[in-house]
Amino acid sequence: MAETTSSGGGDHLKLLTRLKNWKGGAEEPNHLILVSFSSLGMSEEEDKELRKKTDESYERSRERRGAEVYRLTNTDTALLMKLNEYNQMEWTSELKVDLIRVIQQNFSEYFSQIDQSRMLRIIPLQGRIQNAIKFLQTFDDRAKEAGVATGDSRPLRESDIQVVRDGMRKMGKKTFTENFIRSQVTALITPGKAPMPVMKEYFISVEMIRQHILTGVDFRGAGLVFQHLTRTLDQMLIECFDEVNPDRAKASLNLNVETVFTHSFQSLLEKSEKSLSSLVLEFRAENVLQNWDQFQTASELITQRGGTIAIDAIIPDSLGVLDLPRLGAKLAKIFWRPGAETVLPALKETVHSLQQRGTVLVLARVDDEMAIKTGHACGITMFQGFHIDDMVR
Incomplete structure (x- = not known):
């Protein structure tokens, strides 16, 4: 069943627990989609505004595609989705276009800085679940290296x-x-x-x-x-x-x-x-x-x-x-x-x-x-x- 985590962010520990308990059943999500805008170098206030705008995109993925949405930081989000060879390209392309459209319509000065290799990353869980777990285990360090600040700054x-x-x-x-x-x-x-x-x-x-x-x-x-x-x-x-x-x-x-x-x-x-x-x-x-x-x-x-x-x-x-x-x-x-x-x-x-x-x-x-x-x-x-x-x- 699809779910949306709390809007407060910092859900990487909750997602990590979910992945550690993943059994690979027929009804379970089988792909982890990682979305990050940290490379855009936005200000803290812009990050918060971006979060509000992208929340609408993630909600559509939850309602229409059954995605589980996990807010990691203001700029980083993870989705668990059940994809197959027939819908993977359509659904991920739909999400990517939706997110790029958010940048163009609301933060056009950052449009040319979008790095799609960092913006959206897909990890198939079948056979690569340990890669996904390892990524989440080191998320705090990676977020810091990417420039995600915490606390007063x-x-x-x-x-x-x-x-x-x-x-x-x-x-x-x-x-x-x-x-x-x-x-x-x-x-x-x-x-x-x-x-x-x-x-x-x-x-x-x-x-x-x-x-x-x-x-x-x-x-x-x-x-x-x-x-x-x-x-x-x-x-x-x-x-x-x-x-x-x-x-x-x-x-x-x-x-x-x-x-x-x-x-x-x-x-x-x-x-x-x-x-x-x-x-x-x-x-x-x-x-x-x-x-x-x-x-x-x-x-x-x-x-x-x-x-x-x-x-x-x-x-x-x-x-x-x-x-x-x-x-x-x-x-x-x-x-x-x-x-x-x-x-x-x-x-x-x-x-x-x-x-x-x-x-x-x-x-x-x-x-x-x-x-x-x-x-x-x-x-x-x-x-x-x-x-x-x-x-x-």
């Missing part, structure tokens, strides 16, 4: 950026590195063999910054100020690179294009005894297109010094739209997302063509075994994500 200010800078200066690069810089492994996984770590991607944990330096600051809705913060964090990461990777083992850094033209990056280049030959510089596809001329110059500079260019944040459906080899990308990261298990096999020839032209493809944001199986079916053997971290740990 104030918006991010320009002056906060200097506070972060001063924090690193006071504690020193070594201590800052130990406490605020994290890494994630990219591994080579060939069928039937154990994962072989290839390199690590290093990044500064925004959540650790929020918890220990900018306590009580809400990063959402900060717009240009948050972009300025990310460029500052880029520079701080570069300045700490010798601490985190003194031997210059194979590594990658995900940067804004603008960061290549800062004093911090210039200092990295001036350490002539250590070229960029073991370094992969990743740039998000969106950032590349927004700063096309600057990217061309940055790419030339990096490759001249022996570095490798990578394009990050490619959604499966858009693979082949960007001419990655023409961009000079020797590596590209495709985001694993709902539906990728059907989209990627249809693009097998595109995958093969890109590989033949010299671009190594990495399937990123991998959180289950299905991603690895799909990658292998398409000829992809490089992977990154929480599931990969667990495998090599």
Whole structure:
């Protein structure tokens, strides 16, 4: 029987209990649908208004499709639904269109920021119930990393950026590195063999910054100020690179294009005894297109010094739209997302063509075994994500 949980949010524990007691009976829901708008970066008041508007969409799913609705936060909602091969596309498309329409009609300034790979995710419970349970068990940490604030908070200010800078200066690069810089492994996984770590991607944990330096600051809705913060964090990461990777083992850094033209990056280049030959510089596809001329110059500079260019944040459906080899990308990261298990096999020839032209493809944001199986079916053997971290740990 369909149900709607209380409107107060924080229902992830209730949903977790529901999933742990799931038996897979014929009358039970068999798919978990996760909806998140946390990546839009709305203000707290806008989040509350968005919640009111989307509640109407979820109520329609409850009444018309028998969905069980669980409010996790103002921006995150879970639905349990009974889907089959005949109604899955229709019902999920109906929900997706309904939610996008809410944004367009009520928050049009955020329309271009919708990331459908994050907005709606579908987990079939049959055979993947443990993945769903694991997701809910770590929901609090994931929500914080996505920028979902709790309690009293104030918006991010320009002056906060200097506070972060001063924090690193006071504690020193070594201590800052130990406490605020994290890494994630990219591994080579060939069928039937154990994962072989290839390199690590290093990044500064925004959540650790929020918890220990900018306590009580809400990063959402900060717009240009948050972009300025990310460029500052880029520079701080570069300045700490010798601490985190003194031997210059194979590594990658995900940067804004603008960061290549800062004093911090210039200092990295001036350490002539250590070229960029073991370094992969990743740039998000969106950032590349927004700063096309600057990217061309940055790419030339990096490759001249022996570095490798990578394009990050490619959604499966858009693979082949960007001419990655023409961009000079020797590596590209495709985001694993709902539906990728059907989209990627249809693009097998595109995958093969890109590989033949010299671009190594990495399937990123991998959180289950299905991603690895799909990658292998398409000829992809490089992977990154929480599931990969667990495998090599």
